[in-house]
Amino acid sequence: MTANRKVxxxxxxxxxxxxxxxxxxxxxxxxxxxxxxVFFTFWGLDVITEEKVDHLHVNLAGNPASGMPTxxxxxxxxESLAGRMMRKQMTELSLPTVREMLQVLEEAGAxxxxxxxxxxxxxxxxxxxxPQVKDVITAGDFYDLADGAQIIxx
Amino acid sequence: MTATTxxxxxxxxxxxxxxxxxxxxxxxxxxxxDLYDELAPVLRxxxxxxxxxxxxxxxxxxxxxxxxLGGVGQKVLANFSAADVRQLGDAVVTILETVRTLTQPDVxxxxxxxxxxxxxxxxxxxxxxxxxxxxTKDDDVQRGMAVMMEVLRRIGHGVNAxxxxxxxxxxxxxxxxxxxxPKRQRKVLGTxxxxxxxxxxxxxxxxxxxxxxxxxxPSKPGQVAAVIDGVxxxxxxxxxxxxxxxxxxxxxxxxxxxxxxxxxxxxxxEAARADFAATGSSPNIRRLTQxxxxxxxxxxxxxxxAPGRTIAKIAGLPKPAGCL
Numbered sequence: 001m002t003a004n005r006k007v008x009x010x011x012x013x014x015x016x017x018x019x020x021x022x023x024x025x026x027x028x029x030x031x032x033x034x035x036x037x038v039f040f041t042f043w044g045l046d047v048i049t050e051e052k053v054d055h056l057h058v059n060l061a062g063n064p065a066s067g068m069p070t071x072x073x074x075x076x077x078x079e080s081l082a083g084r085m086m087r088k089q090m091t092e093l094s095l096p097t098v099r100e101m102l103q104v105l106e107e108a109g110a111x112x113x114x115x116x117x118x119x120x121x122x123x124x125x126x127x128x129x130x131p132q133v134k135d136v137i138t139a140g141d142f143y144d145l146a147d148g149a150q151i152i153x154x
Numbered sequence: 155m156t157a158t159t160x161x162x163x164x165x166x167x168x169x170x171x172x173x174x175x176x177x178x179x180x181x182x183x184x185x186x187x188d189l190y191d192e193l194a195p196v197l198r199x200x201x202x203x204x205x206x207x208x209x210x211x212x213x214x215x216x217x218x219x220x221x222x223l224g225g226v227g228q229k230v231l232a233n234f235s236a237a238d239v240r241q242l243g244d245a246v247v248t249i250l251e252t253v254r255t256l257t258q259p260d261v262x263x264x265x266x267x268x269x270x271x272x273x274x275x276x277x278x279x280x281x282x283x284x285x286x287x288x289x290t291k292d293d294d295v296q297r298g299m300a301v302m303m304e305v306l307r308r309i310g311h312g313v314n315a316x317x318x319x320x321x322x323x324x325x326x327x328x329x330x331x332x333x334x335x336p337k338r339q340r341k342v343l344g345t346x347x348x349x350x351x352x353x354x355x356x357x358x359x360x361x362x363x364x365x366x367x368x369x370x371x372p373s374k375p376g377q378v379a380a381v382i383d384g385v386x387x388x389x390x391x392x393x394x395x396x397x398x399x400x401x402x403x404x405x406x407x408x409x410x411x412x413x414x415x416x417x418x419x420x421x422x423x424e425a426a427r428a429d430f431a432a433t434g435s436s437p438n439i440r441r442l443t444q445x446x447x448x449x450x451x452x453x454x455x456x457x458x459x460a461p462g463r464t465i466a467k468i469a470g471l472p473k474p475a476g477c478l
Contacts, residue, residue, distance in 0.1 A: 024477050031439055033460035096440070096478065104440075104478075107451035 006035040006149035008142070013154070014046035016056040016083050016098070022154040023047075023101040030108035035149075038105070039142050040133075041115035045122060048114055048129050053099050058082040099130070106132040113137045113145075162210070166203060173200055376472055390473050392466055396430060399470025407468045411459075415468075419456055422446045423469045430471050438462050438474040 007029045011022035022038055029036035046052040060066035060073035060082050072078070087097070096104060105112060114129055114136040126136055137145070173196055180192050211217050234242075242249075255261065281289065289295050376388030385403065386394040393399055404423060408415045415423075425446035429437045439462040443450055453461040462474045 028477055030454075031460055031462050033463075104450050107449060107454065108439075109454055 004035060004148075005033075006146075007037075007152060008146035008149040009036065009038045009152045009154065010142075011038055011040050011044035011047060011154055012042045014043040014052070014056055016058045016086050018154065019044065019047045019056065019098060020101075022152075023098065023105065025152060025154075026105055026110045027101065027108060030105070030110050035109075036105075037111035037113060037145060037149075039113050039115060039137070041118045042121075045114060045118045045124065047098060048102065048112060048133050049124060050128055050130050053102070053130060054097070055080075056083060056098060058086050102130055102132045111145075113142070115139070159210070159214075159216075162207060166207060169200060169203065388473070390463075390467075392473050393470040396427075396470050396472070399427070403470065404468050407470075411457075411464050411468060413457060413464065413468065416456075418448075418452075419468075422448055422453070422456060422465060426465050426469045426471060430469075436466050436471040436474040438476045438478055440476075440478040441474075 007025070009022045009026050011019055013019065022044075026036040026038050040048045046056065057079035059079050060068045061070050061078075063073070066073065066082075068078075073082075090097070102112065111134045112132050114126075114133050116136050116138045118124075119126070119136055126133075129136075176192070176196055208217075256265075290299070376390070376392060376394050378386045378394050379389035380387045385398055388394055405415060408419070413419065422442065426437050426442060429435075429441065429445045435441075437445060439450060439453060442448065442453060442462065442465065448456075453465075457464040466472065466474050
């Protein structure tokens, strides 16, 4: 067996569809015996913010794969509508919610970090983050942690 | 023509009428010699008036204008061939119709108004994209746009018709050339439109790859990679046949995975085997937390390295599929 394979995943976006890949990859890494940590920066900070995590939206505008014309996708309320629909569908498939995924990740031993600069930018305090977040770190700290890891940016 | 000229001409016409009447009366008279006596004063008046008229015309430049008109005619003759003039004659109705349409008072008024706007163009402010969008809110601008679009549409329609006609003629020529053979074909200089590229041969249909496994896929029996002590294993180290599993084998496998089996471990293994027997799917971690009633965290404590896979191996099940 290979010793201590590591992945460092950067989650920079908080669309419902945009944060799942990071969470799934981190979980799959842990399931495969790979050490994983996720660095939430910029909009990704919403994913680990207590009052936002259950209300992540899906942006269909400018996404040709969404099947919805951008003219319509840009209408007010469309993002939250799409987000609700996607959450409903995920519940039907009994897929875990983002909050559950964060819990699973913590239990699986993946480490979650917030970005200090993004925290300052969005004027967010550490108390406002979900309890699964291990720490708030800088980009430099990130590189220290990512030493020897494969880095994935989402 | 001035108003005075008009009245004078009318006067001349009146006098000529009177003269004609007098001549008619005189013609009925039997004595010819009286005719001149009667006619002379009348003719004198008429001639005097006519000469006076011509003099007046010369003075106000009308005759010069007529002479110049003749010059224009000469120029036309010099620059246009007989064929051109014939064509002009054919088109004269269309030309007159066009002129009539363009010179309708309403049309002229619109054109004059538009011309006025161009005359005062120096006072117009430069406009950007947003200015344009704002301007389109104006009712008049909207109407103007509609008119412009209609004009464009008709121009496009006409041009298309022209192109179709040309195409038709070209086709005829090509057919004729084909019939007459290559000798009659003239070299075409580069004004013709390039021939459209020939349609590419249809790409060979690629057989679609089987869909990637989604979360919770039924497990497939693995390929035999090795047989150890009469037990077949896959390349990943899972049992090929779950029925070949025994508790003794599990203990040996757990040793290989460096897991010391406790009752807690056994409970999870039993739950996994039971779930596989019921569903035919090797349970992944999420499924295990549900069927074994153990938290994810505890699973990672019991089987620290890749719990889902390790549990499947020790429980003699196929490698679990799915992402969760």
